[in-house]
Amino acid sequence: MRLPNILVLHGPNLNLLGQREPGVYGDSTLADINRVLEDDARRLNVRLSALQSNHEGVLVDKIHDARDTHDGILINAGAYTHTSVALRDAIAAVNLPTVEVHLSNIYRREAFRHHSYIAPVAIGQISGFGPDSYRLGLHALVNYLQRSQPDS
Ligand code: CA2
Numbered sequence: 387m388r389l390p391n392i393l394v395l396h397g398p399n400l401n402l403l404g405q406r407e408p409g410v411y412g413d414s415t416l417a418d419i420n421r422v423l424e425d426d427a428r429r430l431n432v433r434l435s436a437l438q439s440n441h442e443g444v445l446v447d448k449i450h451d452a453r454d455t456h457d458g459i460l461i462n463a464g465a466y467t468h469t470s471v472a473l474r475d476a477i478a479a480v481n482l483p484t485v486e487v488h489l490s491n492i493y494r495r496e497a498f499r500h501h502s503y504i505a506p507v508a509i510g511q512i513s514g515f516g517p518d519s520y521r522l523g524l525h526a527l528v529n530y531l532q533r534s535q536p537d538s
Contacts, residue, residue: 389433390531392524393456393482394423395445396438397464403489411489412516419517423460426521430528442472449476457535458527459484460520467492467502474503483530487523488513 396416404415420436427434435456439445445466452459459482466473467486477484484507491514492499505511509530512519 394436453480485523486511487519
């Protein structure tokens with residue numbers, strides 16, 4: 387039986403985490419977040435690969451490729467959350483269980499951040515817990531996969 391394989395996607399500007407605006411996004415770097423997720427993945431007995439891109443098309447291509455290689459997607463689409471029909475269509479097209487996460491609570495922020503194009507095609511959304519949003523999202527996604535594919 388092969389282990390479930392999770393794709394973690396980080397969208398634009400998240401490469402700057404820990405280097406700018408610690409008041410909004412905290413002081414963890416993206417490498418810190420990926421390291422914690424990799425530790426959690428080992429404990430949860432799943433495989434995990436992570437990618438950050440500032441380019442919408444790169445993220446779309448990665449989602450398409452995931453159709454044949456991955457079982458679920460954990461995504462912080464960054465600002466593309468609020469703008470990208472292309473990312474939403476890609477997630478809908480591959481039909482992989484997807485959890486949307488945000489470091490900040492997008493509903494406590496500017497009105498333009500309150501709408502997500504991703505949310506309607508995600509199985510759920512976690513927002514506002516800093517790096518723990520990713521960890522909670524990973525646990526939720528793995529639980530979902532175990533419930534839907536109990537023998538894998
Ligand atoms: O809270 C989140 O995780 C967001 O997805 C972060 C996005 C923002 O556009 C969303 O509304 C909510 C922005 C990521 C930018 O990351 C930075 C990190 C350090 C310095 C500047 C930006």
